[in-house]
Amino acid sequence: MTDAIEARGLGKRYGRKWAVRDCSFRLPAGRICGLVGPNGAGKSTLLGMATRLVQPTAGTLRLFGTPVSEPAVLAKSSFLAQDKPLFTRFTVAETLRMGQELNPGWDQALAERIVRAGNLSLDARIGTLSGGQRTRVAFALAFGKRPELLLLDEPMADLDPLARHEMAGLLMAEAAEQGTTVVMSSHMLNELETMCDYLVVVAGGRVRLAGEVDALLPAHSLVTGARSAEGVPPELARHTVIESHTTGRQFTALIRPEGRVGEDWRLSTPTMEEVLLGYLRTPDAPPLLTPSARVAEEGQSEGQREGLGRGEGAAA
Amino acid sequence: MSATAQAEQRTAPAERRPRVLRGLPWLVWRQHRTAFWIGIAMAVVGSAVMIYQRAGLTDLLHHAAQPGKEGADQAFRTHYDPFFQDASDFLQSLPALIGVFLGAPLVAADRERGTARLVTTQSTGRNRWIATKLGMAAAVTLVCTVALAAAFTWLWEPAHLLLFGGDWLGAGVFDITGPMPVAFSLLMLVTGVAIGMLLRRVVTAMAVTLVAGFAAQVAWDYVRPMLATPRVLTYPYGDDHGIDQLPQGAVQVDNWISTADGKLYGFGTCVNDAHPDACRAKLGIVNNYVEYFGYDQMRGMQWLGAGILLALAAAITVFVLWWVRRRPM
Structure with a gap:
């Protein structure tokens, strides 16, 4: 089976500072993966590279086998940015129409079902909705695209507990029904514990921990x-x-x-929270990747070594 | 078959009107429709008023030319000067208006509110996004300014000797007739887009674009007289009617006095001397030397000027496309 994500020697440098460096890991399809790390660890940069918002400086990144250097990769994933941007003057119906106009694989019935389940009127303007309702519309837009991979940057951060609970339920139900692989960055460790069956921990721009929750926790x-x-x-x-x-x-x-x-x-046996806290407190702990998260040695590029294959060398 | 019909019925409330635009053009139109409609309304109303005024103007010029009537000059000044003044002010400010209200927010708003990330991560991607945005804004600008410029040029032409005393170079007529408003507006549009793209803040981008518009205007005042080589008229010094030989519609750009073999002296030379005639005789000054642009040079100068502005606009467009392709959103 193709992996949902495969990163090899992935790196992104802003000026002189590497936001992400020597990142190599795999995420098997069908997982709900938590992306954890302290602020500035490179989580947003990783998500940005997966969505073509940010161009990698080194290494390769593939989503379901398609390198992110190809524009076609955009159709494979949906991305929900942290602030869940939507056009505030659009109505809900117009927002969904945008999804329809810009995505060939659009599923209008699915998007409308998600919106209606929240008792939202299609004629309501986005600007008049509450935070939870806007998140619901953003989820409808994301799922309506019928992505194979859903990338979420702090999806629940700005929601009240009720809305958070509702959105988490919606996310899990739809992901299960559509068979969507989910990657969500989050600081809420208890939330990750209930939702995720896979973990990728980054710190200082590098992967520290990656693999199935079932395998990672007993290893500690x-x-x-x-x-x-x-x-x-x-x-x-x-x-x-x-x-x-x-x-x-x-x-x-x-x-x-x-x-x-x-x-x-x-x-x-530690809880997930205890393991995550341990790794967050010790950013330079020796990395641990389970076999399903490890990339095959032969492909490991110059980017893996200290010199770093800048740019295209690694992409070939 | 019936399943499709049902599906269509279910989605019916979302799409009451038939779809004219699809894909990205639909989104760009929906997002900027207020600005687009205001531009189109201004172009329609403005052009209509000018076309309407033209009938009255030609009538007045025709009648005023008859013997026994007040001169065309006097009649024009009373009846049409205020209107032309307003129209000229409007057309002069048009490029800045387009740059500030259409160009600056075009990308800045998406970057400020994060919707650039939303749209460019849909299946279409960012290259087509920026191309559609620029293309549609440029198309609306082009249509509106062509209509306004054509209507105004058509209205102004019969009165070109009368408006601003026939000065088509310095008083603004040059920049608001022919291809000039179109080229200037397109340049200010892409300038606004580029500024907004770099600054990411709508209000800041609008303010900076306004300042850039003033700067461009000041710079343009220097460029305008260099768009053609002035022609020269010489006539004997002291001949009060010599200047009448200047062709109709010509605009003087410089005055000198000169010797028989063409050596130039400033216009004021010897004027303040105790014995001006003796002073001139000593220097050998015998001629007045007038540099001017003929009315027939105006069109050529305008197209050359428009070409320069459009080349600049094209360069900025290439920069915007390159930047959006390369930089993180």
């Missing part, structure tokens, strides 16, 4: 025990320690166990 352990000395105890240091801290006499660490952990330590 939360260890607690009595503190014996300063720093990480030697018997834990042979594992990959993502993050550790000491509270009073108790030592806690998030680790990727390599083999057995000593008897003195209490072990538990």
Whole structure:
């Protein structure tokens, strides 16, 4: 099966600063993927490159096999920007007509069904709608395109809890029904926990964690025990320690166990929130990509190495 | 078959009127229809008024030429000067109006409100988006300004010796007749678009475009007299009627006094001397030397000027297309 997203040595430089660097990962089709990272980690730049809003400086990015350098890739995905821009003077009907006029695969019945499910009048002007209602229209526009991939930048950030709950339900139901692969960037870790079955964590412009939630969480352990000395105890240091801290006499660490952990330590499987917090606190933790998220070695381009294949070299 | 009919019925409320425009042109028209309609209405009303005025004007010129009537000059001044003044003010400001109200917001509004990201991530892409926007705005500008310029030129031509004392170069007639309003408007349109594209803020872009319009006007005042080589009339110094040899409709651009072998002196030379005649005799000044543009040169100068402005507009258009293609939205 083709991957929904395949990035190889992907990089974007603004002036001298790399917003995204050496990014290589895959996202299998049909997943609901959370894109997580601190502010400025490169999430928006990644989404921008997938939607042709931003041109990659290095490497390649393919959506369902089509490189983003080809304009045809636009028909494969829908993008919902953070501020959900719509024409405020258009009516709902005109907004949907825009979708129809600009997208060959437009599904008017689907878009209208999503709008009507929110008891919205087609004649209402966008400017008179509430935040939740506007988001619903934006979702209708996004799904009406019948995308294979839906890219959402902080979709729920500006919604009240009721609207957030409603939109999350709408998103999950429609994505399941249409078989849409979803990538959503978000800061709301509990929200991701209920919605996502795949994770990509970026920090400092690089991928730190990518793979199925089911595989990533068991790969980590939360260890607690009595503190014996300063720093990480030697018997834990042979594992990959993502993050550790000491509270009073108790030592806690998030680790990727390599083999057995000593008897003195209490072990538990961390929640997604605990894993994500661990990686967000430690941006330079060693990356972990599950096999489905890893790209094949042979294709890894110059962009992977320190010199960086600037521009086209990697695209070939 | 019946399923299709049902589907059509269901979507019927969304599309009451037949679809004339489709795809991106529909979107661009819908988004900017207020500006487009205002432009078209101004062109229709303006052209109609000028066409209506033309009948009265030719009538007046015809009657005024008859013996025993007040001269054409006097009649024109009383009855038509205010109208021509207004029409001239309107046409002079037209390029700036188009640049500020149509050009500047064209892309700036989409960038300011984020709708550029919305539209350019639909299946059509950004190259066709910017091309359609520029193309439709330019088409509306072209149609409106051609109508207004043609109507005004047609109205003005019979009275070209009378309006502003026949001065077609300095008093603004040059810029508001023939191809000039069209070329200037298109240049200001794309200038506004480029400024809006770079600044991303509608109000700022409008203000900067207005300033750019003034700057272009000032620069243009220097370029205009360079669009052709002036012709020369010489006649003996002190001949009060020598200037009458200037062809009808000609515009003087410079006055000199000269020696028999063509050496030029400033017009005021020797005027303040204690003995002006002796002073002139000493320098050998014998002629008046007048540089002028003939009325028959006007059209050529206008087309050359319009060509220069359109070439500039084309260069800015290429820049806009290149920028939109390359830069992040």
